[in-house]
Amino acid sequence: MHVKILLISMTAFLCIPFSRLHADIIITRDDMILNGKIMEKKWKQIIFGNYHGVFTIDKSQIKEMHETRDYKEDLSIFRNKGRRVDESEVKKNYQAGLARVKDRGNEKVDGKSVPRRYTLYITPFYIINGGRLGEVMPHSTGVALMGDIPLKEGIPLKGFPDIRKAGISGLRAEAGYFSSKNNTKSVQGARISSGPLWEFPFTIAGINGIYTISPVLGIGYYTIENGYRRAAAVKWHASCITGPTFVFHNTVVFPQLRFDFIYDGKAPLYGIGLGIGLGYRFPL
Helix, strand or coil, rough: HHHHHHHHHHHHHCCCCCCCCCCCEECCCCCCCCEEEEECCCEEEEEECCCCCCEEHHHCCCCEEEEEECHHHHHHHHHHCCCCCHHHHHHHHHHHHHHHHHHHHEEEEEEEEECEEEEEEEEEEEEEEEEHHHHHHEEEEEEEEEEEECCCCCCCCCCCCCCHHHHCCCCEEEEEEEEEEEEEEEEEEEEEEEEEEEEEEECCCCEEEEEEEEEEEEEEEEEECCCEEEEEEEEEEEEEEEEEEECCCCCCEEEEEEEECCCCCCCCEEEEEEEEEEEEEEEE
């Protein structure tokens, strides 16, 4: 009972949406028009950047936001609003906003901007099982070695779009051990998986962090015991890992909510649980 209460409480915290707004034009309630780039969304504010600097704007003061692809679309919005503007000024604000967004994804070392780093975690987890097998084996445990690799410019494959246009920030890969057993029945296995990673910066009570969401797909080699019978098989699995990451120098703490599913034609095993990732950031 105490475990279920803890899971419900952690789920409410970990599922708080920290989404990023994508827009290049902001029109405030006093009809001021700003062009540049959204850099970060906070709970009640957004961070906006252009050539003139970085601004914190209360959401309550925003009347309109427009997503654009380049400064020419920004020009069209200005003109549709009856504003006469200098094309070079609009272009400068747009390019400066892009530069500030890119620089915000970097880290500051000795006052210089350097590329983001990849992170390696060790993650123990605990899952409450559901479905038919949940009555037989109510819990699962495991440990995973997890890595987050940031994408700088997307993947330049001919015929495929830049995946950063979908908001994807990087890739997450995981290798680990999974175990669910009760008395003489068990499912145990080693598995690997990977998938896209979305990151959303946030600030709470002055503490900066990044909320991450990552669905992963993989395969595992599982040993299944049921009384006196034992078998081994390769099965595919899917997981979704989400939660806030907090960085302290190069050390990362990642409390996470995990949804897990192992496919089986007769009795799939699935559940929801908690994990805690402790990691370290390495330079690319």
